[in-house]
Amino acid sequence: MPDQTARPLDALEATIRERAERPSEKSYTSRLLTGGVDAIGAKVIEEAGELVEAASEPGDAGRSHFVYEAGDLVYHTLVLLRARGVELAEVEAELAKRFGVSGITEKAKRRQAGSEQVEGEVR
Numbered sequence: 001m002p003d004q005t006a007r008p009l010d011a012l013e014a015t016i017r018e019r020a021e022r023p024s025e026k027s028y029t030s031r032l033l034t035g036g037v038d039a040i041g042a043k044v045i046e047e048a049g050e051l052v053e054a055a056s057e058p059g060d061a062g063r064s065h066f067v068y069e070a071g072d073l074v075y076h077t078l079v080l081l082r083a084r085g086v087e088l089a090e091v092e093a094e095l096a097k098r099f100g101v102s103g104i105t106e107k108a109k110r111r112q113a114g115s116e117q118v119e120g121e122v123r
């Protein structure tokens with residue numbers, strides 16, 4: 001049982017890690033993890049599409065649906081991170097590194113450096 005006082009994202013990550021370590025037939029997460037990076041990746045793409053579609057739905061119901069779909073995408077992304085052996089803390093550290101660096105400035109620097117850098121390379 002995850003720590004109820006933890007941030008929801010941390011609690012969800014802990015549950016997903018638990019499913020990876022102790023797979024269960026009754027677990028959707030375990031089933032997803034069994035499919036590996038390609039199958040989970042396909043699901044992430046599907047969920048991203050559903051989120052974008054929901055983004056233009058009007059009214060309170062549309063807004064609620066959009067939030068619901070965002071939850072689906074975040075959950076499936078966390079499962080993909082687990083399948084790749086990446087911790088949420090690593091993603092948070094990556095985002096923290098970008099604090100104060102405008103995306104426009106960052107892109108201009110890459111252009112200046114010659115060519116677009118491969119994702120994951122040091123900025």
Ligand SMILES: N=c1c2ncn([C@@H]3O[C@H](COP(=O)(O)OP(=O)(O)OP(=O)(O)O)[C@@H](O)[C@H]3O)c2ncn1[C@@H]1O[C@H](COP(=O)(O)O)[C@@H](O)[C@H]1O
Pocket residue numbers: 012015019026027028029030071072075
């Ligand atoms: N947050 C989630 C979560 N969000 C979405 N989903 C599931 O993700 C699936 C979303 O797929 P779709 O929207 O495409 O709906 P679908 O057509 O039913 O799905 P498919 O048949 O296409 O796979 C649904 O089955 C949802 O129930 C989630 N399943 C689990 N969790 C969390 O993971 C925990 C562990 O779950 P189990 O691993 O199933 O025990 C749960 O207690 C939750 O906290």
